[in-house]
Amino acid sequence: MSANRSVRAGGQIRGFYTYRYEATDTTMVSPGELRMLTELSDGEGEFTPETGPGGSIDYPTAERLLDDRDPAVVDVLERFGARGVLDGEFVSKVYSCPECSAQGMQYTTACPACESAHAIETTVVEHRACGASAPESHFEREDGHVCPECETRVREDDLERTERYVCKECNEVFETPEHRLWCRDCLYMFPPEETIERALYRYRITDDGREWAERHRLARETAADTLEERRFEVSVDTTVEGEGTTYPVHVFAKDPLLGERRVVAIAERPTGESVAAFRDLAREVDAHPIVVTTTGAVSEEVATLAESADLTLLSARPDGSLDSQYDVAEGTPRGQSLFQRLTSAMDVPAWKGQ
Ligand SMILES: [Zn+2]
Numbered sequence: 001m002s003a004n005r006s007v008r009a010g011g012q013i014r015g016f017y018t019y020r021y022e023a024t025d026t027t028m029v030s031p032g033e034l035r036m037l038t039e040l041s042d043g044e045g046e047f048t049p050e051t052g053p054g055g056s057i058d059y060p061t062a063e064r065l066l067d068d069r070d071p072a073v074v075d076v077l078e079r080f081g082a083r084g085v086l087d088g089e090f091v092s093k094v095y096s097c098p099e100c101s102a103q104g105m106q107y108t109t110a111c112p113a114c115e116s117a118h119a120i121e122t123t124v125v126e127h128r129a130c131g132a133s134a135p136e137s138h139f140e141r142e143d144g145h146v147c148p149e150c151e152t153r154v155r156e157d158d159l160e161r162t163e164r165y166v167c168k169e170c171n172e173v174f175e176t177p178e179h180r181l182w183c184r185d186c187l188y189m190f191p192p193e194e195t196i197e198r199a200l201y202r203y204r205i206t207d208d209g210r211e212w213a214e215r216h217r218l219a220r221e222t223a224a225d226t227l228e229e230r231r232f233e234v235s236v237d238t239t240v241e242g243e244g245t246t247y248p249v250h251v252f253a254k255d256p257l258l259g260e261r262r263v264v265a266i267a268e269r270p271t272g273e274s275v276a277a278f279r280d281l282a283r284e285v286d287a288h289p290i291v292v293t294t295t296g297a298v299s300e301e302v303a304t305l306a307e308s309a310d311l312t313l314l315s316a317r318p319d320g321s322l323d324s325q326y327d328v329a330e331g332t333p334r335g336q337s338l339f340q341r342l343t344s345a346m347d348v349p350a351w352k353g354q
Pocket residue numbers: 111112113114115116167168169170171172
């Protein structure tokens with residue numbers, strides 16, 4: 001490992017890195033999400049929406065790269081779209097059921113009187129003389145037309161034909177039907193404005209997104225290399241077994257002699273909630289948690305968590321090197337005193353203090 005990839009501590013870091021993206025979402029990047037972005041970054045590909053069984057919207061190529069524990073693929077893509085990592089090109093819209101959330105609702109016209117969808121566009125005939133109007137079939141006799149209302153024999157000139165909807169449930173005749181979307185799953189119908197509208201996009205990675213993916217991959221690689229140098233057996237983009245749950249992790253490291261274990265999470269600006277969840281995961285898999293922030297900035301809440309003994313927080317510099325300093329919100333840089341903690345997180349106890 002070259003010198004500039006080594007783990008550093010101390011020194012002024014404030015302002016060393018310019019945050020490039022709107023922090024619309026600041027949860028950790030999951031191994032599956034990084035896999036997905038790497039795939040786009042390395043190739044010329046794009047993720048195209050497809051309509052799946054039951055009208056659901058799938059991105060099969062992206063979905064294949066995510067893990068079961070990741071959020072829904074559409075949500076993941078939207079999140080990275082919102083922060084400029086992905087560029088979404090509008091394709092179309094889909095509507096989801098407000099009752100059961102099923103996607104791919106179907107358009108139908110409906111009767112304004114009884115709400116039945118069984119309202120059929122029909123040629124309606126009006127007898128000008130008496131004003132009666134009815135479907136053409138009601139006028140038809142074997143030898144011509146008879147008004148069903150006044151029972152007069154009528155000629156073609158006495159009749160006016162118009163297109164109308166006729167409800168087969170309640171016999172209502174109307175010119176303009178109601179617009180409804182019906183759910184194929186729960187069979188409820190809703191006015192379109194009451195359903196959940198979602199725009200579909202075709203996603204490509206942006207130039208900023210390529211940098212984003214590269215920076216996060218580099219941070220992970222450096223964490224793995226650093227642990228490997230400290231005699232850990234290291235697996236990258238792997239899974240660890242918890243109590244009945246398999247967790248995808250960026251890095252899992254195990255000291256073959258002493259059994260010490262480490263797990264690594266990567267985040268731009270980790271939220272307190274995501275850090276606490278990762279700490280719980282680490283506890284469950286009996287490993288020490290290391291959180292690498294690629295912006296070098298964390299909230300007060302995260303800093304407090306990191307200052308507890310059971311979590312290590314590191315900053316990844318743009319060149320990929322790791323640093324035990326990080327910025328806290330608008331405040332002053334913190335973490336100078338973390339050198340010992342960094343050392344103990346990356347080392348096995350036998351090397352501590354050397
Ligand atoms: Zn009706």
